[in-house]
Amino acid sequence: MALPRIPLGDGVEIAVDWVESHFGGLLDLLSSVLGALVGGLKDLLLFLPPLAMALVIALFVWKVSRRKLKLAAGTLISLLLIESMQLWSLSMETLALVISSTLVALVIGIPVGILCSRSDGANSMITPILDLMQTMPSFVYLIPAVIFFGLGNVPGIIATVVFAMPPTIRLTNLGIRQVPRDLVEVAEAFGSTPRQKLLKVQLPLAMPTIMAGVNQCIMLSLSMVVIAAMIGARGLGYQVLVGIQRVDIGTGFEAGLAIVIIAMVLDRITRSLTRG
Amino acid sequence: MISEGENIKVSVRNLSMIFGDRPREALRHLEEGLTKDEIFEGTGQIVGVYNASFDVAEGEIFVLMGLSGSGKSTLLRCINRLFEPSAGEVAIDGENVLEMTPQRLREVRRTKLGMVFQNFALLPHRTIIENVAYGLEVRGVPKGERLAKAAEVLRLVGLEGHEESFPPQLSGGMQQRVGLARGLASDPDILLMDEAFSALDPLIRREMQDELLDLQDKVNKTIIFVSHDLDEALHIGDRIALMKDGAIIQIGTGEEILTSPADEYVAKFVAGVNMAKVLTAEGVMKRADPVIFADSTPEAALKRMRKRKKSFAFVTSRKEEFLGIIREEEARGAAEIGERIEDVLVLDAPAVSPETPVTELISLVAGSPHPLPVVNDHKILVGMINHVALLDALTPGVAENGVA
Numbered sequence: 001m002a003l004p005r006i007p008l009g010d011g012v013e014i015a016v017d018w019v020e021s022h023f024g025g026l027l028d029l030l031s032s033v034l035g036a037l038v039g040g041l042k043d044l045l046l047f048l049p050p051l052a053m054a055l056v057i058a059l060f061v062w063k064v065s066r067r068k069l070k071l072a073a074g075t076l077i078s079l080l081l082i083e084s085m086q087l088w089s090l091s092m093e094t095l096a097l098v099i100s101s102t103l104v105a106l107v108i109g110i111p112v113g114i115l116c117s118r119s120d121g122a123n124s125m126i127t128p129i130l131d132l133m134q135t136m137p138s139f140v141y142l143i144p145a146v147i148f149f150g151l152g153n154v155p156g157i158i159a160t161v162v163f164a165m166p167p168t169i170r171l172t173n174l175g176i177r178q179v180p181r182d183l184v185e186v187a188e189a190f191g192s193t194p195r196q197k198l199l200k201v202q203l204p205l206a207m208p209t210i211m212a213g214v215n216q217c218i219m220l221s222l223s224m225v226v227i228a229a230m231i232g233a234r235g236l237g238y239q240v241l242v243g244i245q246r247v248d249i250g251t252g253f254e255a256g257l258a259i260v261i262i263a264m265v266l267d268r269i270t271r272s273l274t275r276g
Numbered sequence: 277m278i279s280e281g282e283n284i285k286v287s288v289r290n291l292s293m294i295f296g297d298r299p300r301e302a303l304r305h306l307e308e309g310l311t312k313d314e315i316f317e318g319t320g321q322i323v324g325v326y327n328a329s330f331d332v333a334e335g336e337i338f339v340l341m342g343l344s345g346s347g348k349s350t351l352l353r354c355i356n357r358l359f360e361p362s363a364g365e366v367a368i369d370g371e372n373v374l375e376m377t378p379q380r381l382r383e384v385r386r387t388k389l390g391m392v393f394q395n396f397a398l399l400p401h402r403t404i405i406e407n408v409a410y411g412l413e414v415r416g417v418p419k420g421e422r423l424a425k426a427a428e429v430l431r432l433v434g435l436e437g438h439e440e441s442f443p444p445q446l447s448g449g450m451q452q453r454v455g456l457a458r459g460l461a462s463d464p465d466i467l468l469m470d471e472a473f474s475a476l477d478p479l480i481r482r483e484m485q486d487e488l489l490d491l492q493d494k495v496n497k498t499i500i501f502v503s504h505d506l507d508e509a510l511h512i513g514d515r516i517a518l519m520k521d522g523a524i525i526q527i528g529t530g531e532e533i534l535t536s537p538a539d540e541y542v543a544k545f546v547a548g549v550n551m552a553k554v555l556t557a558e559g560v561m562k563r564a565d566p567v568i569f570a571d572s573t574p575e576a577a578l579k580r581m582r583k584r585k586k587s588f589a590f591v592t593s594r595k596e597e598f599l600g601i602i603r604e605e606e607a608r609g610a611a612e613i614g615e616r617i618e619d620v621l622v623l624d625a626p627a628v629s630p631e632t633p634v635t636e637l638i639s640l641v642a643g644s645p646h647p648l649p650v651v652n653d654h655k656i657l658v659g660m661i662n663h664v665a666l667l668d669a670l671t672p673g674v675a676e677n678g679v680a
Binding site for chain 2: 078180182183185186187188189190191192196200201204205
């Protein structure tokens with residue numbers, strides 16, 4: 001006996017159509033804001049010549065890592081390797097995409113995480129959505145992203161935000177819930193308003209956990225912007241895609257290596273910030 | 277309970293607190309006479325406090341005492357509504373706390389209620405002075421003013437010079453002084469102290485109790501103090517409420533509880549604690565003072581003795597192993613002819629172990645020109661016994677025998 005087929009897929013299609021026809025203006029606005037964000041960041045990162053920019057980034061690493069000379073030197077050498085592979089411009093575009101996606105994910109994710117930590121109801125509603133966002137194969141997000149935003153960097157960012165946001169929400173929620181009970185009681189017993197309790201006690205104490213979420217968010221963004229090349233996002237991901245299409249191991253490997261370098265630099269920076 | 281004419285600061289009436297989602301059902305079972313355990317098995321509701329009533333007068337130190345799980349900390353938290361009571365009344369200066377709006381409750385917490393926590397609960401990301409100023413900060417007191425006030429309170433608890441340290445840099449005793457200072461900083465009328473000294477070493481705990489009493493002479497707060505330690509309750513409490521399974525079984529002065537326990541449970545509680553803890557050297561000893569290291573000079577020893585107004589000093593190694601006692605005359609002689617401390621040490625000074633009963637200590641202290649050093653199994657100097665320590669220890673003993 002065959003079960004009747006429930007047309008879930010058709011429903012999703014209808015919903016997507018409906019959103020597009022009713023919120024077209026909003027989607028366009030979102031698209032132009034995100035486009036401007038990525039474009040601006042990319043111009044900023046390419047403002048200095050590659051060697052100078054590599055030096056600036058290495059100096060920044062040196063500063064946030066509390067003057068670890070080896071780490072800064074390693075950063076500089078790795079970045080120079082990118083330039084020597086002639087992948088600098090593409091790398092900066094990827095970096096611009098990662099930073100944009102991460103910013104959007106944090107701007108949405110941290111407040112939602114705070115909401116989850118304060119309300120068990122919100123938490124139990126949002127948790128399954130996060131599970132869905134994290135386990136749904138990431139290629140699936142690409143389809144509605146293309147329908148709503150066409151091809152290019154913007155749908156890439158949208159898909160990346162969806163994929164990279166869950167750890168930010170989860171770890172913000174966890175960090176706040178893990179603040180020791182007696183410290184929360186201190187805030188209450190001395191007459192703090194809910195906002196004072198959050199800003200003066202809970203968020204500062206949750207900060208290391210929240211920063212771990214930020215780190216995760218950046219790493220996931222980086223892995224997703226590569227996949228997003230399939231819907232026209234530029235940068236190193238596109239180069240990897242070219243490598244695959246032409247079965248050109250050299251091109252693919254070099255672009256892959258550049259991605260690894262960017263990942264490591266970003267990871268060291270956020271880790272240093274967490275400890276600070 | 278309270279004599280006429282005294283100003284009642286805090287009044288608690290028929291207060292009950294049930295943890296769980298069906299408090300009414302649990303309360304009904306309590307009225308039917310079911311026990312805490314039966315209610316938990318039957319309904320899954322946990323009885324925190326049941327039908328507690330008491331009044332605390334202005335300037336009084338009122339101790340809520342009981343074993344862990346007896347509901348004393350829960351009851352304390354109902355007074356400032358950190359926990360929402362399930363039934364009953366709490367009034368501060370005649371105003372019903374349970375009917376206050378959130379704004380009014382915050383106002384009362386900011387101005388009338390200070391709180392001191394068991395494990396200090398200092399905010400690790402803030403300096404000592406910022407911790408102390410927290411209550412003033414949330415009240416909106418300008419920065420300069422609140423830091424000045426916090427510095428003043430830190431001086432009061434003897435912590436000047438540590439303003440810019442962070443909590444983990446301080447010892448337990450010092451951290452709890454910060455906790456106390458924080459509780460006092462907004463100059464509240466009422467101080468709620470939840471097992472405030474329980475996390476401290478026995479010696480430091482006694483010191484803090486004495487300091488609290490000294491401080492109370494200066495600031496004259498109404499203090500509600502939660503403790504599981506009978507010695508502590510007897511030492512600091514004007515009156516004690518003894519709790520068991522969420523209910524108060526007896527309220528009275530220490531003397532009343534010792535001499536006429538309300539029931540067998542109280543009698544057992546009182547007997548057990550006294551025999552085991554109070555009546556040994558460990559229970560009554562004071563911090564050894566003055567102490568000098570064997571490798572310092574006789575001049576330094578003399579200086580220390582003069583400063584402490586004593587004519588002797590305990591001498592230990594750098595590892596605090598007890599070596600002997602040095603007396604003023606010998607130290608002066610040694611200083612004149614350039615001898616070292618080791619040359620003039622009284623090596624056979626009598627020492628006692630922490631387990632020595634008080635009864636044996638009396639004759640030893642009487643026959644000794646200086647306090648007796650208390651030395652543990654590892655030869656470490658852990659304290660000293662002098663006349664004052666013995667007299668302190670004997671006071672509750674006298675009360676227990678009904679002589680006082």
